[in-house]
Each structure stands twice: as C-alpha cells, then as structure tokens.
Amino acid sequence: QDALQWLKSKPDEWLLFFDNADDPKMDLNNYFPQCTHGNILITSRNPGLCVYADSHSAISDMExxxxxxxxxxxxxxxxxxxxxxxxxxxxxxxxxxxxxxxxxxxxxxxxxxxxxxxxxxxxxxxxxxxxxxxxxxxxxxWTVYTTWQISFNQLSQRAKTFLQLCSFLHYHGISEDMFRNAASYKFGPSSPSKEELQMPLEVLSQFSDLSGNWDPLCFIYVTSEVRAYSLITSHSEQNLFSIHPLVHDWARSTVSEE
The missing domain is CATH 1.10.8 (Helicase, Ruva Protein; domain 3)
Incomplete structure (x- = not known):
C-alpha cells in the first residue's frame, strides 16, 4: 500500500510493469494506484485482463x-x-x-x-x-509442457474434462453446438446402448441444469475458465473455439495419464 500511495503522489510519468500476470484468480485492480496519471503495462496469457487496457495486443505465433x-x-x-x-x-x-x-x-x-x-x-x-x-x-x-501442465492443474475438474474432450476433436472449429447436440443424443434401435455411452453422457451431463436441459451459462463458465489460461482461443465473431496444435496434442496426453 505504501508503494501505491507513493506512485499516486508522484505526478511524473512512471511505469508499473506486471509481467506474466497469468493467475485469473488474482484481482490486479488491488495493485493499481488509484490515480489518473502514470502508465501500467501488463503481460499475461489471461485475455480477461483486457478490461483494464485502453489498448491491447494479442501475441500470436511467429512468422x-x-x-x-x-x-x-x-x-x-x-x-x-x-x-x-x-x-x-x-x-x-x-x-x-x-x-x-x-x-x-x-x-x-x-x-x-x-x-x-x-x-x-x-x-x-x-x-x-x-x-x-x-x-x-x-x-x-518452465518448459512448454510444464507451462501447460501448471495451468491445467489450476482448472476445475469440469474444465479439465472439457479440454480433454476438445483434444479428440479437430483443433479448429470447435463449437458449443457440438456438445449441445451430443448431450441431447437420441437413442435408436441401431444406436449404441446407454451402457456403452455411459461415460461420455455423464461427462456431458455436467453442462446440463437440474432438469437435464442444456445450460449455456454453464458452458460459458467452463470455456471462460479454460480461456483464462490461454489453453483455448475464442473466435467470437464465428462463435467458435480453437486450440493451438501443440496444446491439442499435449491435452490428449493428459487423458492417458489420468
């Protein structure tokens, strides 16, 4: 608090730098001087921190x-x-x-x-x-895989399962409709039995409300949690998600480990 008060009292141009501010559970606003002068620079994998920025830049893969x-x-x-x-x-x-x-x-x-x-x-x-x-x-x-594993360990079980399910889909073009349609699967005479599909149906039931209906808010919460660690990317204009190909391969390996 003393440091924040000191920065607040200094009318000069100062720079406060938050590097690798990746923990989505930390409220960075508690560490900002409450004033209208000075400059704050944040590097993070958490896209939710964009709310603090007048401008931001997403760092993509290299050319x-x-x-x-x-x-x-x-x-x-x-x-x-x-x-x-x-x-x-x-x-x-x-x-x-x-x-x-x-x-x-x-x-x-x-x-x-x-x-x-x-x-x-x-x-x-x-x-x-x-x-x-x-x-x-x-x-x-950290190494590449260690970075992702540390993030994965912070996820709720529901978010972990979602990421693992995504690792068995193509890494581009993942949509909520895929999960919604699977959750409402209708059994027919020639379809697999409920016993055969018990495990995936139990997983998908985590996205349903108490009445068994698809809960879009629950899906938003889960995908937002995974996005906060940059393990998936949202393409809001298309209402789709994607996973970096290396993350996609790594996420599938976590299934066998469990």
Missing amino acids: EPDAVNLLLRSAAQDTTDHNKAIAADIVKVLCYLPLAIIQAGAFISQSGRLNGYLALYAKNKTLLLSQKPTQSHDNYA
Missing part, C-alpha cells in the same frame, strides 16, 4: 522467417541457406510457437543435431517438450 532466425540463434547455428531450410521444417512442426522454438534451439545447441532434430522429435516429442536443457538462452523457468 516463419522470424521463427527460423530465432531457432538458429538459439541453436548457435550459422544462418546458411542449408540450415535455414532445415530450420524451416523444424519450426513448422513446432507450429511457430516461440517457447517451443527456443527450447528446441537450446537442445540443438547442446547436441549439435540440427539435421537430426526432426527424427528425434517424432519419436520423443513429450520428452523434448518436457525437459529444460541445462544451458538456456533465457530466464524462463
């Missing part, structure tokens, strides 16, 4: 040339045409995700296996995205 340069720089490899061609294939498989590219670069730097990385990745994806190399090019403490 291929930038991703190639990042990989080669992280891997301490020369920027020859040959290396660029190999790197282009690697960053494409990594879906141009910056953290995954940096992690791959650190591994290549230690192993010297730029040319053989894709073959290793194909057989050891989970291991390579879970382990942080000893020598790193940044101070970020």
